[in-house]
Amino acid sequence: MKTLKQCLVAASVGLSVAVTSFSAAADVTLKLWTWREQEKPLWEEVSKRLEGVDIKVEVTDAQQYNSRLNVALQNGGPDLFQGRPGASFLDQYVKAGIVKPISESVDLSGLAQGVMNAGQASDGKTYGVPFAVQTIQILYNKKLFRELGIKEPTNQAEFTEAMKKLKAAGKVPLDIAGRAGWSLAMLNAALEAGFLGDDLDTIASRKDPFTSDKYVAMLEAFESWKPYINSAASGQDYGGMRVNVALGEAGMIIDGLWSTSQASTIRQTDPEAEIGLMPVPGPAGKVYAFADGAYLVNATSANVEAANKVLAYTASKEFGQLFADLVGELTTYKSGISYKSEYQQQAAEFIARNGQEYLTWKGPINVAYEEVVGPNFQEFIAGKISAKQLAQKIETGFKSKGL
């Protein structure tokens, strides 16, 4: 009897050890770094669906993301991380051997070709899987427009008319967050798409200067909107601008698609806010679109194999659909994705119909763009410099950076 008991105890201990070691082997815990809070539900779901991996997401403030990531990567760092789009971010990690060209197990054929450069370094090789197609457009308060009898403007004359009506009703027609340079760089990119469209190519590639007549004309058109812009524009912060349009204090803002997600300030201010999307009504009428970044594998991680498995999954249609459903933004997967929200559907239509390839902000000259455009645009909205002077300052700024 005693022997039987001993056998049973030994068997149960052995079994529990085996189960523990099996589950340990089965569930590799991967650490993923991001600056995007809204992706947490997505990764929880991915952890459930992907066998053998448990993904722990760590969200870091967007402003400090790059510096914290660099420090972390010097001491191991996360197994997977989100990178900013394009070569200006990726090159330093390629040089440091932190990222390697994507393995053959990752099938990128399902992704839209237009977003692939978000995961490519300047050597032309692909290092990451691009995620989240963002669009920059006008977000307007639909309820306010309806109450004041304003129709969605499709050209500059109608746009000015709409702003006049909003102003007459005591509302801020166009609220601008001028305190942060990056949000003005974003606004300028939206103007470039709306006014210049494909004509921007010659300026972005530096064949034509920023002082070209067409660029100055774009800035002058914006200058004519100044009577309708919030008087405190240079002191307005990004959150305040979004609160104002959610509350109906402001009629319109120029912002990214991300502001329509459930995690955004607009939804947190008023979950029932009716927000509409429209392109900046310039002659080109295009919408600035870009991939927000790329998922990358830390090549120095001890869990590269498991991380590559996750990376391969991010390029799949299943992940694309999950992304669309749980993050509420546009996926980089090119076809067969159904979008539930009207914002996603509309933005997808913008991209299909009149999407503007990202040439400046978040594009090849992104590193310099925010630094050059942001502070000079602040002077412009404060009325310190004219449209021509702004164009000249942007041109000089790029030249000083060797561009």
Added chain:
Amino acid sequence: MITISTPRQRLMTFRQKEKFQYMMLLIPGCILYGLFNFLPLIGTFFMSLISWPGIGPWEFVGTGNYEELLTNEVMRERLFKAFWQTLFFFGLCIGFFLMVGTVFSLLLSWNTVGKKYYKMVFFLPYPLAAIAIAFLGQLIVDVRGPLNQLLQFVGASEGPVLFLGDESTALPTIAAFYIWQKLGFVIMLILSAILGVRSDLLEAAVLDGANRWQCIRHVVLPVLTPAFILITILIMVDVFNNADLVLILMGPDAGPYYSTDVMGTFQYRTAFGSSGGSGAADLGMASAIGIVIALMILPGSIYLGLKNLRDR
């Protein structure tokens, strides 16, 4: 047999022992200072000779960073703008600290009714984190905040004042937040110096017919000079090296259009890029800026330190 005992030869004289004790007391401080201040300074100097984005291989550039800092038009302009603005910020703060801080300290040194509550109120913001100070300050000066409401109510302003959105008011507004936070600390330093004034000197002055102002002018203020110098050095080092309030409120861009750019934000932006995750990061150049800052404040600190020693 008579034996004459001679005193044992002492190992050290009294003076030598005294010096030895002083030295032993200084050693822990010197070790800590060396580890956390001097060695990083040396490290910063060596780092200023390389070009490094913070990850991957670095490149030795010698004095290249210093040359670029002083010869590149944009970098030079930003450096001098940040320097003058830091100096302006420092001037505002130290002027207020020494004048208003001294007045408050004198008032607190007398048997004012409820002085322990005043002390608590003055000191309350000091332990608060910079983020809390920035948040509270921003609430007060917001376009729809109580200060703007008050100004418009009393007719001092027609529209809202853009305290943080206008280039002429943004830096003084942040200086006001800084003063609010640090004033309690300054008052404590001055007050402890006032309480250190020998009461017999004051009694003698009163017996000789000195009134209250004469007592302050000829007895108290001369004794406060070392405290003033200490405060000046501490605030100067803090203002030139840190920029937490500007970074929290205005971001690394130090807007509007660099009007709140101080040496700390200029260095931060160079090291880690601008807001929104873009901008070129160069820790080598940022280190060169750090060395330039050290060189800027070193003469002032040495002068004040020596003056303090001479006055003792």
